[in-house]
Amino acid sequence: MNWESARQFWEMGGYGFFVWGSYGVTALLVAAELLLLARRTKQARALATQDAALARIDAERRSGS
């Protein structure tokens, strides 16, 4: 075991700023990418559903007249 206390772990041998600055920003960026991806997927699906509904209405109207 490298660390005797949580404090020691946090300080990272005096390099806490650099180590946690690296891991923190990476975690943030990955989280941001996943959020953006989820939003994009949702938007794309909503658009497709809308498009399909319009197409169906269009088809019904054409077959009705």
Place this chain on the structure above:
Amino acid sequence: MKPRHKRMALVGAGVALLVGAVALVLNAFSDNMVFFFTPTQVAAKEAPQNRTFRIGGMVQDGSLQRQPDGTTVHFIVTDTAHAIPVTYTGALPDLFKEGKGVVAQGKLREDGVFAASEVLAKHDENYMPPEAAHALEQARKAQSTVVQ
């Protein structure tokens, strides 16, 4: 913003980025590909004269002298074939040590001393726990005493 304007802005940004990238490549390939000169190259007068450049090599064992003012240091940079004395005033990086790699930026004075304005540590690609490093050091010492 109209779509056309948005498109133009994006194309502009793309072109700017590409131009920037190409400029960086050209800049890098002209001077900075030679990030530092070795003492041998400096001895062969391959390094630029009267201009700032970098030297790289090893800090010679036992050459580090701290001056009385507390911030100025003298040391010798060597590549085992040639050596250059260096003087530097300022903070040294954590990994700056005798027997380890160093890159210093500055000018070569008339008297052959390299006046550094920036000193960077160049570490190697070896990663090991302190015990292993200690064992390695012991082995090296044992070997050198056998040779002597």
Place this chain on the structure above:
Amino acid sequence: MSEPQSSAARLPGAPGFNLFHYASPQTFYPLAGRLLWPCWLLAAALCAIGLYIGFFVAPTDATQGDSYRIIFIHVPAAWMSMVVYLAMAFWCIVGLIFNTRLSFMMSSALAPTGALWAFVALWTGALWGKPTWGTYWVWDARLTSELILFFLYCGYMALQAAIDDPRRADRAGALIAIVGAVNVPIIYFSVKWWNTLHQGASVSLTAAPTMATTMLWGMLVMALAAWAYTVGAALLRVRAIMIERERHTDWVRQLAQGGGSRT
């Protein structure tokens, strides 16, 4: 797999399993959906194991102290930034040769994640350089060529976003992806070809690794986690791109009508 559903997708003379079967978006879409969760789970598990090894099993480094622990994120990110760019160039070449629209979509889907890795490699490198070398940044060959890689990703994405016609956007992007791929070997070999402040490779195909075993394992497991994450992110994004680009086609309409939440 022995009985492809649409025999029309089979090439004449092709054996039972047909790779081209999956080259069309409507067959690839559900396959990508099935692969998503395995990718996420694998990435999360590997990341947890890798971080545990990196922080609790791997010892402190003799010269750099604990600052070296940035390696567990820096090296995988740098590797991925190069691999993803090569994968983009590969899909662009496939797309130009076989004229398959899915190939270009794969390339577009990879770009943002590749850019993320390139940025992470630069960012963590800067934070590692300060305590060890004594500077956040120098213009040496390794750092400069990695920065150029990041700009190439940005240029690719900006160019694709700027052109409305997807076919033209694909072709323009392919040019950057393929020409820019020259930069990848330059990054990799820069530390050998030129004097750089950046140290040489600790792990290579030609020599034994110059790292303590547990350190090496932490790095390799984190690299595998980054692989799994990248595949997952690219598959999720390519699904969105497929719907965006093909929403006027029958298969997307059927998909949208048959309950949008299903995979």
